[in-house]
Amino acid sequence: MYSSKELCAALLFATILGIQIFDSHQVTKATLNSQEWADYKTKYSKTYTSASTPEAYALFYYNYNKKLINSHNVLADRGQSTYRLAINQFTDMRLIHFKALFPKTTQPTTSSATTPPAVQAAGTSFDPITDLGLTIEVEDQGTVCNSGWAYATAKAVEIFAANENAVATPTPLSAQNLIDCAGSGTGCTKQVSQTAFDYLVVYNQPLYTKVDYKNNNLLKVQGMCVQPTTTTGTPINLASYARITDADDATMLNYVFNGFPVVIEFDPTSFAFMHYSSGIFQQPHTYGGSHYMTVIGYGTDTTTNLDYWLVLNSFGTTWGENGYIRILRDTSKPLAKSALFPTALGA
Template sequence: MKAVILVLVLVAVVQATSLKDILKAEFNAFKLKHHKTYQDASEEFKRLQIFVENKKLIDTHNKRYVAGEESYEMGVNKFSDMTPEEFKTLVLTNLNPADSQEGIDYIYNPSSYVNLPSSVDWRDWGAVNPVKNQGSCASCWAFSAVGSLESHHFITSYQRVSLSEQNLVDCTRGYPYYNQGCSGGWPIEALNYVRDNGGINTASYYPYEGQDNTCRYNKNNIGSKISAVIQIASGNEAALASAVANKGPISVCVDASLFQYYQSGVLNEPLCSQSVDHCVVIDGYGTDSVGGDYWLVRNSWGEYWGENGYIRMARNRNNQCAIASYAIYPLV
């Protein structure tokens, strides 16, 4: 009996050592892929421990996904060595809903939603620029505003243009827009600025820096102008679908606290809150055989996150993650 117990203990030790080695190898591969370096051995050990805990969460979730109990798959990405708190501090933003209604020119609320296509993808029409990367600056709001504006500029003029998020980061802080640059802001205030200012610069003239700087707008390098800012009837997913189908890509703000681990599939999380902390662009919608109805959402964390920089979020599920609460687009 003692011999059996000894064998079982030895097997457990070997398995534990093997698992430890596997996780260490996965961590080393993660560091290499995402160009991670740490200030000292202590910091690296801390990041390894966080990575291991995140990997356990990912693996447990994915077992349920394989069993058909989840609608989306988790995976290791550039955020896998961060705690949820660090992730929120680095890339998410604090948004005060009281500021989200300022400067609206019109409300989009169609009386009928019949004859909408079953699926829409504005990428198929050439109206969507490549996925961008906001870096460690919480400027998602600027990327959301610019992403929608670039598409509407193309739809109106058939001319593709890359516009300057940095122009918005630098020039909408303080009165009268009160965005906070790399500390957060609202797409509505960004578009209010473009309307009031008479335009926004091109990205080639005013490139992205990923940090707060002084406003250097130049009226001789305008990439696009807008005449009005339109809000979709708040919380109305049918109106949002109509706007996406008939107008173009839409700027929205959502609860993105669960984005840290997303890899693929339709993010359907009933516990997702109505408190928004990240802004993105809806480029279309459709229906997935596993995850059901979804919104096709373009993020600003680079093309190596999610589905080539995109996430599909649950549609027609009671405005999940507040996706239809703060939807806007520019009139070009």
């Protein structure tokens, strides 16, 4: 048996190294008696491979992350942070496991992007939901497939088509269509949004609706590309897309204002992004990863007076502000990285 001093020293050493030590028997016992944990599993449809060690780890990380979330929100309450965190579908994971879902991607060396159209200068703010009455369905890519590249592209095309056709409530387009058919074997790992745009434009492929080509966020690898033989919705064809030079947020502002949703690459590998709940997000330290989201608007927060980008994510409505994140808009911290946007619909 170890003395109390030895145990304390071991725990201190483990804390310094970032190692989490716990008694799996005690954690499992807590799992069985915790209504909060049961409610969490129900809310997020969580299942574990066994009732012992895997679930014990999940509960431990849940409790550990919950403490960090509460500590951050104390700072927010004191005005020392511009955003808040909350429990969500990732709270039963370690940050290192969350990070592993978003490996760093490499952009293609060539592009089929065309010259973007001329547009009018941007106004002080823009939100297609309130300004245009657009209804956008927030998607959930799940927790097993790094498919943000496909979800962001599908949403960009969907919103662009809705603006072009003056449709207030567009039928959601299928990210799974892109994952399966444009994924090139890496649809759930290191794929990029340009591959999706090239699939639609260069190969002149239609993007089917979610009704006709159902999304499946439980797949850990991309599925087989099987296009529907009959359709109930109207697939969208894209004729061209354009690129925004990295760090050119001023150009992105103009195009977003004129109804061109822009797909960006973003590093999600921080505890704060993992658990973002509300407010103006300011990127903390990250570990290097890639995730793709869609910039649809911008504005100025009336509480903090901070400028922000309005960004649509694909983590479902229980993450962030009903599925959205407001990211600080600051010329010293540009957001327009690997930025692409649709520019013309096809026949």
